Amino acid sequence: MIPDFFIRQAMGLLSPAGKRARLSVFIFHRVLPTPDPLFPDEPDAEQFDRIVSWITTWFEVIPLDAAVDALKTEKLPARAAVITFDDGYADNCTVAMPILLKHKISATFFIATGYLDGGRMWNDTIVESIRAFQQNMLDLSALGLASYRTGTIEEKRHTISAILDKTKYLAPADRHHATQEIARLTRSQLPDKLMMTSEQVRKMRQAGMQIGAHTVTHPILSRIDLSTARDEISNSKTCLENILGEPVTLFAYPNGKPGEDYLPEHARLIEAAGFHAAVSTAWGSAGAATDLFEVPRFTPWNKTRLKFAFRLMGNLLALPPACTSASPPSKDWPSTPD
Known part of the structure; x- marks a missing residue:
């Protein structure tokens, strides 16, 4: 077995500090209490705990807003990484957050605000x-x-x-x-407690987690008119700011494929709304030249330690597409819309 020391050294070579730094941003959606036979690839608490252990051993995990500032000033630490979640599932608070706190790190949670308090995507x-x-x-x-x-x-x-x-x-x-x-x-009886409550959003922020916007109803921005897209973007920001009593400056594109799910004009709408950065689902890592409104994200689907590590090394070498080009094929959790 390859020791963690050598994996960490390799990550450091691919992601040094300073001007040549590369930022790895992980993307998750749900963390289930126990495995779901219908979706065996969806991480449960045990698997997520193992993944977070790998990440914290090999990387320097920092908050997304700090990573954005460091990208702008070319002061990222070596092996910099950020953990993010999309959509706003209740298990982010009840299952994922205790594991993150156990490992003494924070993550950024992007919330589709229209589904808070009893909604369902x-x-x-x-x-x-x-x-x-x-x-x-x-x-x-x-x-x-x-x-x-x-x-x-x-x-x-x-x-x-x-x-x-x-x-x-x-x-x-x-x-x-x-x-x-x-x-x-x-004729199904459908659950109505899959998503977070407003109180859970506040609880996560009070625990040191970061909260970002993910629109109101999770539309594919490229499939709606710009006026509606502007409302989806700004209204989600306003909703979260009202819940938290503080500015919300981070955004995640629904579905997030550059050039397909969002276009350059949507990135500009997000900037005009007062956000400082936005994340996509394009594979790759971010560097000094990355558009801060198109920060790529990637999480390996491998369940074994070495394959997970090697997949991350390959991702550090990947150049993410811009929103005017096609993105790589996605292998995402099948039960989530990103």
């Missing part, structure tokens, strides 16, 4: 509808979709992935209609 309506469905076939042809097998866990997993792929890029009203119809057709 569109993707979770689909996921939980299929999870609860008791029959072997689900006919969605009336929605312009297909008939899907749902008799086993594996079939449900493939069905969820297929439906999410088909609905993600629909216009918001069409997507809402489709998800509500799927819930109606499956």
Whole structure:
């Protein structure tokens, strides 16, 4: 087994301090209390604790706002890293935060404010509808979709992935209609406590976590008009500032693929709204030349220590795409919309 010392040295060579520094930004969505058979790749508490242990051993974990300032002044420490979460799931507070505090680090949590206090994201309506469905076939042809097998866990997993792929890029009203119809057709009792409460957001901030905006309803910004996009961006900022009583200066693009999910004009809208930086889901690491409104993020999907480390080394060498070019293919948790 390769000792941590050598992995840390390699990370330091790829990510030195100062002008040649590279910033690794990790992205997560959920941390479950126990494994979910429907989504075996979604990290549970035990796995997340292990991942955080690797990260804190190999990297210097710093808050995102401090990392942004250090990028601007070319004063990043060697092996600099940031941990982020998207969407605002309640388990970020109840499961992930205690693990972060155990390791004496903070993370930045990007909140889709329209789902606080009992809301449910569109993707979770689909996921939980299929999870609860008791029959072997689900006919969605009336929605312009297909008939899907749902008799086993594996079939449900493939069905969820297929439906999410088909609905993600629909216009918001069409997507809402489709998800509500799927819930109606499956006759499912859907959970209403998946997302954080406003009080949990305050609790996380009081514990030293950072809070950022992620729009109100998690639209694909490139699929809505600029006026609506401006409202989604600014209203999420205002909502969080009202909850926290302090400025919110960090933003995460919904879905986050440069040139596909957001465009240069959206980056400028975010800057005009008073944010200091924004993160995408493009792979790669950030350096002195990185646009602070297109900071890349990446988390290896490997579950073993060395493969996780080697994947991170490769990511430190990757050049992330700008929002005018196509991004690399994503291997994201299938139950989340980013």
